[in-house]
Amino acid sequence: MQLIEQIRQQAANHPEQLALRGEECTFSYGQLLAAAEEIAEDLQARDIRVLGLYADNGPNWLLVDLACQIAQITLVPLPVFFSQQQLTHTLRVSGMQALLSDSCERFTALEMVGQARAELAGMALIDIYAEATAALPEHTAKITFTSGSTGTPRGVCLSARTQFTTANVLARQLQPQGNRVHLCLLPLATLLENVAGAYSSWLRGGEVVVPTTARLGLSGSSGLDVAQLASCIDEYRPHSVILLPQMLKALLEHSEHNGWQPPSSLRFVAVGGGKVSDRLLLQARSIGLPVYEGYGLSECGSVVALNVPGADRPGSVGRPLSHCDIAIRDGEVMVRGPRYLGYLDSAEGGESQWLATGDLGELDAEGFLHIIGRRKNILISAFGRNISPEWIESEVLLEPIVQQCVVVGDARPHCAALIFARPGSSREQLDSWLQAVNRKLPDYAQVRTWTALPAPLTFADGLLTANGRPRRDRIAAQFQNSIDSLYGGISS
Template identity: 50%
Template structure:
C-alpha cells in the first residue's frame, strides 16, 4: 500500500471526523474521504482500468481520484487545462491511457474528435463520484511500457508541441510532502487553500499532500471561483476575495500571483486575512524586494525551489530558516551539489522520462540546468539558467533571470524578459502594470540600473502588446518564460531594440519608438500618457 494512503488511514482511524476536503458544493471528513477512495479503487479494479488520464476542475473529487489510483496501483496522468488538443492526444497516447476521467462539459465530444474509433461506448459513472465520469479507450495495439513503480506521470510544459512525461513513484511524492511538513512543524498550518490547478505538481504534492499528511483541511474551490480564466490569466481580485473568504493558513503561489496580490494590497482593495502564516512562492526566481514588499504588507511569503524530476520541492525558506534572496535551505530528503556552477540534485529523483528511459538504470542524480551556489548554512542561491545565458558582443556572460528578478519587483512592470545575446547591450520586452505610463517604466528602470553593472543594465525596452500567457504558448504552466517562443513571436520587437543602434552624427544609441534609459537618466521619445 502507498505510504500516503497508509498514513491517511492511520490518521482517519484516530481523527476521522476532522474536515479533510472542502469544495464549492461538497465536503469530506478524513473518514468520508478514505471511504470514497476505497470505493473508487474497487470500481477501477472491477472495470479493469489500467491507466487513468484526469482532466477535471479543482475540487475534492480530483483528490479522491488521485488517491484511489494509488490504492488500486493505477498510474495517474493529470491532463493540464492549458494543453492544446494535440498535446492532450500526445499525452494520452504516449502514456497508454485507457480511461479518461473528466467533469468537463462536452468532454465526450472532445474524446470523439481526438480519439475517434478508440472511444469505447458512452460515459461510465462511478458510485463514489458525482461530477466525474469515465470515457473508455480501446487499448493501443502496441502496449506502452512505463518505468518500474510509476504512480504518476506529470507533463512538463516542454519547449515543443510534445511535452515530456516525468514518471514519479509514490515514494518520491511522499518524501517531498513529508520533508515539507518536517520543515514546517513549528508553524501551525491547519487550513490550506489550493490556488494553482491540481494538475500542477507543485500544488498537488507540496500543497495538498503536505496538508493532508499533517491532518489539515484542504479548501478546493473551482478554478473559475479562484479567478482563473481558462489558462490565459488570473483575476487577482477574485483570488484575493477567495483568500479573504476561506481564511487559510497556507497557500502556494507563483511569482506573478504574488505580485498581483501585493498590488491589490497596496491599492487598498484587499485587506489580507490575518490567518495567513505561510505563503510559498516558486516556479521562477523571486526578487528579494518583492518578498520584502509582501512582508511589509503582512504577507508571510517565502521563496522555494524545485523541479518535477525531484518531486516538486528541493529547498524552501520558512520561519526560523530564512534568507530572502535565496531559494531556501535544502530539505533533508534531497542532496544538492554544485559542479561547474550547475545545481545537481540527488536523493529523491524520478523514475525516468516516458518513452525515453525504459530499462535504463535508476536515476540517482538530476542535472537541473540551473546555476547556483550553496552557502555554509545549506541555503541555495540561484544565479540563472545555464541554457538561458546571454553572451554579449563584448564577451560578458549574463543570466537574464538576474536583471529580470530586479525588474519584476518594480511597480510599473507586470511581466519582463531581458534580451541581448550577441548584442552590445541588454534590452527588455515589458508588459506594463495597469495604469503605468511609459515615463513611469523608464524612471523605474533607471533606478533599477543603479543596482546593476553596466553590462547588465537595460538600455532599451519595448512594450508588449499583450500579456504573456500559457494559452498563447509563451509561458509554462508554472509561469516560466518560454524564451525561444517569445523571441520568435515578437521577433520584430526584438529587431527594433537593436536596429539603427548608432546615430552616425553623434555615435550614440538612438531610440526610435523605444525608451532608452541609463543609470542616471530616464527619457523617452514616445508620447506620454
C-alpha cells in the same frame, strides 16, 4: 501506499476530523477514505491500469488521485491549459486506457477517444484507444507532464514513494507553524499543489480546501482575476497557500491600489515556479503575507529547497530539504535523492545518481541555495511555465516580412517579442500575422505584445553570435526600456 496508510491511521483515530472541503461538499477523514476506496474498487473492477484525469479543481480531483494510489493505478493528470495538439500527444504516449473528465467536449474530435461508458466521481469515464501500450518504468504511480519547453510536453514518471517522501519532509518542516487549513490556489494538475499542498497537509492531519479555478479567478495558464483571488483567500481564511510569482505580484498590486489586506490567518505562503526578487518578498511581508521562496522540479518530486521561519534568507530559495543533497558543479545545480523513475521516452532515472537541473546557482556559506539563471535559453514565465524562445521565434519567422525576432518573457506574465521587419511592412500586417501564429500556440507561449527593433541585430554590434544566433543577455540589457514598456513599464 504510504500516504494512504497515513490517511487510514488518521481516519481510525480522528474519523470526524475535517479533511477535504469544496464549494458544495465536505469530507471528514473517515468519509475521505471511504469515498476514495469506493472509486478505487470501481476502477479495479474495470481493469484500468493507466488513467487520465482532465478536470477542474475540486474534491473529486483529489478523490480520484487517492483512489489511484489505493488501486495502484498510474494516474496521468492533464493540465486544462494544454492545447489540442498537446492533449493529443499526452493521450498517445502515456498509454492510458481510460480518461475521467468533466469537459468531454475537449476530446470528442480526437480519433483515439471513444464514448463515455460510465460516470465516476462526478465525471465521465471515457475509453481511450491508444495505438500502443506505453512501456512505463516499474512502480510508476503518476506521470506528470511538464508544459514543454517546446510544443511537446514531456512525461515525468514518478513513484508513490518519491511523492510521499517529499510531502513527508515538508510536513515535518511545516508542522511547527500549525498550518491546519491549506487552500489550493494552483491547478491540481500541477505536481507542486499535489505534493506540497494536499499531501503535505493530510500528513499533518490538516484540512485541504479546493475551490474551482473560476472561483479562484484563474483561466488558462496565465489568466488571473486578482480581485476574485483575493476574495477567495478572504472567504476561506487559510493558514497556508502556494503562489506562483505572478500571483504574488498581482496580490501586492491589488493591495497597493485597492487596499486589500491578507487575512491574519495566514501563517505560511510558499512561492515558487520562477524567479522572485527579494524586494518583492519583503514587500509582501510588510503587508502581512508571510512569504517564503522555495525551489524544485518535477523530476525530484517537486520541492528540494525551501526557506522557512527560523531558516530564511530572502534572495535565496532556502536550504536543501533533508531528503536530498544539492551540489554545484561547473556552476550548475545538481540534486541527489528521491527522484523520477524516468521519462516516457527514456529509461534514465535512479535515486543514486546526481541530476543536472539545467539551473545555474550557488550555495552560500550558510548552505542557502541561490539560483542565478538557466544554463540553456529557457524562459520561465511568472506563472512557472518553461518556454523555449526558439520554438516561438521559429513560428514567427515563417512570415518573410519578419526578418528578426527575439522572444522575451523570463519572470514575466506573458511572452513578448522584439521584431525587425522588412522595410515598408505595416504594423497591421505584423499584428495580423502574430494573431495567426498565436492560434497555433498554447496560451502560455503566445506573443501578447511586441515592439519594433530600430535596426537589425548584427554580429558587429555584439548582439548576434558568429552563426547568427541572438545574444539574449546583451539584447535584454540594450533594450531593457523597450522590454519594460511591453509589460507596462514594470521591470521584473
